[in-house]
Amino acid sequence: MSKSQKKSAHTPMMQQYLRIKSEHPDSILFYRMGDFYEVFFADAQKAAKLIDITLTARGKSGGNPIPMAGVPYHSVDGYLAKLVKLGESVAIAEQIGDPATSKGPVERKVVRIITPGTLTEESLLSQQQDHLLAAVNFGKDQIGLAWLDLGSGRFAVTEVRTESELLAELERLQIAELLVADHESTPTDLLQQESLTMRPDWHFEESAATRLLLRQFNTKDLKGFGIDHMPAAIGAAGCLMQYVLDTQKQAVPHIHSIHIEQQDECLTIDAITRRNLELELNLRGGSEHTLAAVMDHCATNMGSRQLRRWLQRPLSDHKILQQRHLAVAEIITRSLTDKIQVALKPIADIERIVARIALRSARPRDLSNLQLTLQALPGLLGCIQSCSTNLLTNLSDKLPQLPGLATHLQVAIIESPPLLIRDGGVIATGFDQELDELRHLSKNADQFLLDLEEREKSRTGYSTLKVGYNRVHGYYIEVSKLQASDGVPVEWVRRQTLKNQERYITPELKEFEDKVLSARERALAREKLLYEQLLDGLQAHIPAIQNIATGVSELDVLNTFAQRAQSLNYVQPELVSYPCIEIRAGRHPVVETNDNVTFVANDLDMSDKQRMQVITGPNMGGKSTFMRQTALIVLLAHIGAFVPADSAKLGPLDR
Incomplete structure (x- = not known):
């Protein structure tokens, strides 16, 4: 798509596409059209090559066909995964207007930009590894590094003195996407990193970054987080936070604190040593025959990720380590490993579920899994209730029981909900009276149609007459062409002609159709509203659920240490x-x-x-x-x- 292309030479829809694309020149634009996401011009040519989809054409531009490709909306995750893995970012433009009331093209806007470091969908993430977005800021005396796992809300910073220390940190963290300032002084070694995204210099400016972080954390200063004396780290954190807000196009309430990782708190492992020790990856790039493969017998994905964080950052503080050793010893002494393992099995990946709740992208099964996890917590707590070591006692405090929330979700969501709310059938019967009444009206439609069919058969004498429905033409009475030629009741109005049948509508059936279809539309709209209200209500519980996730993951790792000690x-x-x-x-x-x-x-x-x-x-x-x-x-x-x-x-x- 060249600059010379004139918007006025295009249809209103294509003008809309070009306007939105001009606002996101560095991303592939997925433009929602009905049941498909379409891509045009150079984006279509690029996407067709990268993800192996059919390249076709739609209309013309300057006398030349406009390249076009598309993917079904219901299978878009797989295509997004391929593009992001190749380092591309994708802007998702959704229809936000009502087609029924739109005079021109349905209003659309970009609701999210998906990049390698900002993934939150379960299908796009590794279940056993963090997916980190990071930013580097070269300060006067220190190099600031900030990183965030958007899928959990875990946000951390550090400062290092040299480029070699920085590269060692990047090797440790295994960053999915790195943000750096767009200027000539960026070191060559850093520019060779994969998934590098350039950001304007002013995004790293300390005062602007401080204001942004204060707004995000809803606090008056950064002293409580201990980073007020770290200008380079603040600049990196501010740039990262701005990038998250720019890509998510909404608030991110699950990011409500920031943690410092001091360099003197852990054992230093340089990048070469880390690779040679084969902690998570072997020298061939695989995960087998590594320390993580030997040690990871965790029952939950949260535990597996926590184990890898500990492997990446061995601590130097003997007091913390001795507390862990004592906890592992007590689990072994009390023969708790199997009990804890069984109690952990029903626990879902609530660390990532709570992030999707915060981002309002949680699916019905996320809420169902959250409810099952909350119900399983008392059993898990029971396993360690009699333990006396400080660490296990403190873990009990990180596992707050939320019986009210568990009950509310159980009442609200059916036991095995469908994948998506857009299809309905998610909210349980009895939760909302208005929804129940609308559903009752829809369900009674079957009996009305059976009664109408029998009545019309009796009236016309046509034994093969049937009453049916399709999405295009609605409800109809169907008879054969031979029967239609013999005559039909005068109030029957022809609706559709087929090869061997004629289909009709009557005033009575039309009135019923309007009533039922309206009830179904209203029921689905009501259900979506109730689901949004559920997400609203869950926002206040985000910190508590995050604490539960932390406690569960730590207990899972300690129990795994105990199990490995016994087995090996x-x-x-x-x-x-x-x-x-x-x-x-x-x-x-x-x-x-x-x-x-x-x-x-x-x-x-x-x-x-x-x-x-x-x-x-x-x-x-x-x-x-x-x-x-x-x-x-x-x-x-x-x-x-x-x-x-x-x-x-x-x-x-x-x-």
């Missing part, structure tokens, strides 16, 4: 205050799970007196395996897990 013969590490790494009969946690390998355990003794050891041996003799084994044992201990050894004593570490 791991031991509780001892964390001490003096420098040492003393490991007896240590084993590589990944290599030892290979059924084809007999693993020989190894000792290691390093202290303030013995700070260096030399490893010798032939090629493929296990030298690098021993070094990786030591690193992984240390890492497991510093995420709160037990370790593969007969014993392990570890002093303070920073890398």
Whole structure:
């Protein structure tokens, strides 16, 4: 589509398309037309090539056919997934006007821009990994990095001093989309990142970013979050927040706080070491034979994602780690692993469900799954109610029971609702009297039609006469052409002629049709209104549901640590205050799970007196395996897990 194309040379509908497209030049525009999303001009050519859809034409521009392609609205998620995976962004233009009252083209507007870092749909996301949007801001003395999982509302920042530290953080976080300032000083290494999106410099300006964050968090200052002294991080967070608002085209109430990840709170792992340790991805890019694959036996997707966060960021604080170790030990001692695992099974991915509730994109089954989760919470709490360790006691406080909300959802939503609200049949009978009355009118239509059919058969003597309905022509009385040629009652008005039949309408049937179709339309409209009201009511519960999600995920990980310790013969590490790494009969946690390998355990003794050891041996003799084994044992201990050894004593570490 060139600049020379004149809008006046197009139909009103195409003029509307060109206007909307001009506002979103960097996105593929999906333009809703009935049951399809259509794309035109260069977007159509691009989409046809990228997602393998048919390229055709519609009308002409400057004497040339206008390229056009389209996808059905009911299967759009699959096509969006392909485009986003290829790094494209897609602007979704929906019909917001009423076709019945529109004199020209139905009013449309972009309701959302889907980008690689702003996905929230269940079908577009990895269930076991966070999907992060990040922004980098190069400040005077520090580099600010902010990241957000829009699918959960988790928002965090940090500041680093060097580009190498920044690249290590990006390697750790595995960003889906990175926002950087559109200026020449952006480092080359950063420009080589995948899914890079350039943003205007002023989006990173500290004062504007501060005002935006204060509005989002509804607070007077940022001191409560501890970031008021971090100008580079504030600029990155403000740019990211602005981008989210620009793409979502609505408020995002599930983002109501921000967390600092201080660099001195965790063990430093540079990008090369992270890759070589094969924490989540092996050296071939797959997920098998990794530490995550060995450790992840979580019952919930929330737990799997929490486990990966802990793996990505091993802590240095011995107090926090010892609390985790004690919790794991108590779960083992009280034989709770199986009980907790069973209690976790009914728990849905409410971390992502609550985000869709906040964004008003939650589907009926999301609300049904939320209700089932709330009903399952008392059973989960019962598993740890008698526990005495501080961490498990505190987790109980993160699992607030919401019996009133659970009951409300149970009364409102049918047990197994359809996928989408637009089809109706979601709101339970008895929840709303007006809806029940409209549905009753629609359901009684069948009996009326049967009575009418029998009456007309008796009156005309046509035994094959039938009364039917189709979406195009509505209700009708159908007889054969032969019967029609013999004569029909004078009040019958021909509605449709087929090859072998004639179809008629009567004043009585027309009156019934108007009444029933109106009732069905009103019932569907009423149901949609009630569903929107349900979403409205859930907004106040967002923080509580997020706390439940956090508590469930942490308990799931601790229980998984306990289960893995029992199944794989791991031991509780001892964390001490003096420098040492003393490991007896240590084993590589990944290599030892290979059924084809007999693993020989190894000792290691390093202290303030013995700070260096030399490893010798032939090629493929296990030298690098021993070094990786030591690193992984240390890492497991510093995420709160037990370790593969007969014993392990570890002093303070920073890398």
